[in-house]
Amino acid sequence: MSEYILRAENLSVSYGDFRAVTNASLKVKEGSITALIGANGAGKSTLLSAIMGEHKPTEGHVFFEDREVTGLKPSVIVRNGIAMAPEGSCIFDEMTVRENLLMGCYQKRAAAKKNELFEKVYSLFPILKEKEKQLSSFLSGGQRQMLAIARAIMADPKMIICDELSLGLAPVVIGEIYEKLTEINKEGVTFLIVDQDVGRSLEYSDYSYVMVKGGMVMEGPSCDLPIEEVKDAYFGINKYA
Amino acid sequence: MELLIQSIVTGILLGGLYAIVGLGLSLVFGIMGLTNIAHGNLMIMCSFIVMVFGTVFNGNIILMLVLAIACMVVFGFLFQNFLVNKVIDKGPNPALLVTFGVSIVIQNALQLIFGADARSIKSAFATVNVVSSDYVSISGAYLANFVVAVVVIVLLSLFIKRTRMGRAIRASANNVRAAELMGVNTKLMYSVTMCIAMATACIAGLLVGNTFVFYPYSGPQYLIIAFGVVVIGGMGSIPGTLLGGIILGLAQLLGSYFFGTGYQIFSGYIVMLILLTVCPAGLLSNAKRK
Ligand SMILES: Nc1ncnc2c1ncn2[C@@H]1O[C@H](COP(=O)(O)OP(=O)(O)OP(=O)(O)O)[C@@H](O)[C@H]1O
Ligand SMILES: [Mg+2]
Numbered sequence: 354m355s356e357y358i359l360r361a362e363n364l365s366v367s368y369g370d371f372r373a374v375t376n377a378s379l380k381v382k383e384g385s386i387t388a389l390i391g392a393n394g395a396g397k398s399t400l401l402s403a404i405m406g407e408h409k410p411t412e413g414h415v416f417f418e419d420r421e422v423t424g425l426k427p428s429v430i431v432r433n434g435i436a437m438a439p440e441g442s443c444i445f446d447e448m449t450v451r452e453n454l455l456m457g458c459y460q461k462r463a464a465a466k467k468n469e470l471f472e473k474v475y476s477l478f479p480i481l482k483e484k485e486k487q488l489s490s491f492l493s494g495g496q497r498q499m500l501a502i503a504r505a506i507m508a509d510p511k512m513i514i515c516d517e518l519s520l521g522l523a524p525v526v527i528g529e530i531y532e533k534l535t536e537i538n539k540e541g542v543t544f545l546i547v548d549q550d551v552g553r554s555l556e557y558s559d560y561s562y563v564m565v566k567g568g569m570v571m572e573g574p575s576c577d578l579p580i581e582e583v584k585d586a587y588f589g590i591n592k593y594a
Numbered sequence: 595m596e597l598l599i600q601s602i603v604t605g606i607l608l609g610g611l612y613a614i615v616g617l618g619l620s621l622v623f624g625i626m627g628l629t630n631i632a633h634g635n636l637m638i639m640c641s642f643i644v645m646v647f648g649t650v651f652n653g654n655i656i657l658m659l660v661l662a663i664a665c666m667v668v669f670g671f672l673f674q675n676f677l678v679n680k681v682i683d684k685g686p687n688p689a690l691l692v693t694f695g696v697s698i699v700i701q702n703a704l705q706l707i708f709g710a711d712a713r714s715i716k717s718a719f720a721t722v723n724v725v726s727s728d729y730v731s732i733s734g735a736y737l738a739n740f741v742v743a744v745v746v747i748v749l750l751s752l753f754i755k756r757t758r759m760g761r762a763i764r765a766s767a768n769n770v771r772a773a774e775l776m777g778v779n780t781k782l783m784y785s786v787t788m789c790i791a792m793a794t795a796c797i798a799g800l801l802v803g804n805t806f807v808f809y810p811y812s813g814p815q816y817l818i819i820a821f822g823v824v825v826i827g828g829m830g831s832i833p834g835t836l837l838g839g840i841i842l843g844l845a846q847l848l849g850s851y852f853f854g855t856g857y858q859i860f861s862g863y864i865v866m867l868i869l870l871t872v873c874p875a876g877l878l879s880n881a882k883r884k
Contacts, residue, residue, distance in 0.1 A: 405775065427775050439775060444769075456761060508776070
């Protein structure tokens with residue numbers, strides 16, 4: 354097996370006539386935290402949804418653990434071991450916190466380890482245990498994001514994809530969430546994360562990709578990437594305009 | 595005084611029948627936001643299917659019902675999978691029109707096959723009075739209606755609330771995208787929901803046929819009752835159908851007691867209108883449905 358757990362090769366994704374992602378490639382090393390950086394509308398969420406099987410790419414291939422998974426349904430992707438915490442957390446707000454977590458381990462394989470996973474999740478996020486019987490619509494923004502991550506962990510995945518993890522959260526809460534993320538990563542779960550904050554993305558990740566207008570323009574180990582140039586790309590100025 | 599007590603008791607028991615008539619409509623609305631215009635005709639179709647099985651199997655009620663449910667579950671799956679699921683992503687109107695079309699087809703097919711005569715599925719116990727005192731008498735059919743309705747509603751509530759599949763169904767209703775990302779096949783959950791709704795329609799069809807006569811064109815009349823039940827109890831609330839049914843049944847029987855038989859249906863809808871003004875979402879609706 355190669356060292357890359359996930360490979361997306363030359364993906365293109367369209368919404369009708371509009372091409373949101375063009376010929377984009379990305380590789381995620383097993384056990385790493387990889388960041389995908391890009392301005393609003395760059396096509397990050399679209400790329401992630403193509404990986405998860407929510408949209409069929411018009412071109413290109415996705416490999417997970419060296420097996421082609423292009424165009425498979427989300428349920429199959431989840432069963433293979435990728436869980437997603439989508440943009441805007443996307444929790445079941447008419448269900449209790451505990452029921453949300455139960456939905457996380459809907460797959461049979463994860464359901465068999467339910468108790469173990471609950472223990473893990475509740476020790477990572479004690480606040481969720483405290484609120485387990487509450488309707489999740491009563492959670493604060495930060496608690497919702499925690500629930501979204503916790504729900505992804507409940508799927509017992511090899512890899513978690515987080516979209517816009519820190520959107521609209523206070524810096525203290527963001528710090529806390531990233532600490533948890535690092536903690537989970539140390540236990541062997543690979544992460545692919547999207548965050549609006551360029552500095553924080555580079556700080557917490559091992560490797561980064563920068564996306565502009567649907568295509569990849571830059572990649573490298575996060576500590577080596579020149580932050581100014583990444584920001585230029587992000588804001589679409591200078592040569593990236 | 596005796597007549598008042600009788601009216602109240604009959605009203606409550608009739609409410610049980612109304613509840614189960616509305617149950618499938620409420621479930622389908624609650625889970626997929628679809629108003630199934632065909633619900634009344636589907637239920638009457640169930641009455642006919644049970645009746646046919648009844649003549650074949652000499653009135654063995656359990657066997658009739660099981661076979662009719664099996665047929666309707668298959669029908670529900672095909673109906674949902676090949677018609678409604680194809681259009682449900684395109685907003686509520688195309689799916690509504692599909693159910694309207696199916697409704698017309700069913701009504702005409704029934705008329706073609708069975709003619710326009712009145713039918714019934716009277717079982718042996720239907721007309722026997724199980725309670726008859728000075729104050730009140732209760733027929734077997736009415737008592738059975740109420741007991742069966744309560745049992746079905748309780749079982750269905752438990753299924754939806756407590757089981758893994760029930761949770762997946764609610765998740766599909768709550769957030770399609772999130773449910774898919776958890777590995778739920780939301781379209782399949784819609785089909786399962788429709789199958790369950792058809793099974794309840796079968797039970798309702800049997801009870802209605804055991805209590806009253808029915809015609810191929812009785813469907814719309816029961817659709818209106820189902821609407822009343824669901825609107826009073828709260829669109830999509832399963833326990834709400836029992837409450838809605840009882841209120842509607844009581845309103846009709848008390849209206850008839852106080853103002854005369856001619857006012858039975860009328861007073862039911864007056865009460866419904868009043869309740870809607872006070873509580874537009876219905877009494878037990880999920881507080882914040884979109
Ligand atoms: N369902 C859709 N139909 C049509 N166009 C869409 C749809 N979803 C996204 N787009 C378009 O595709 C492009 C990429 O959108 P996408 O959501 O992937 O961007 P993003 O990088 O995630 O942005 P953000 O940082 O704001 O979340 C945008 O121009 C957007 O308008
Ligand atoms: Mg996005």
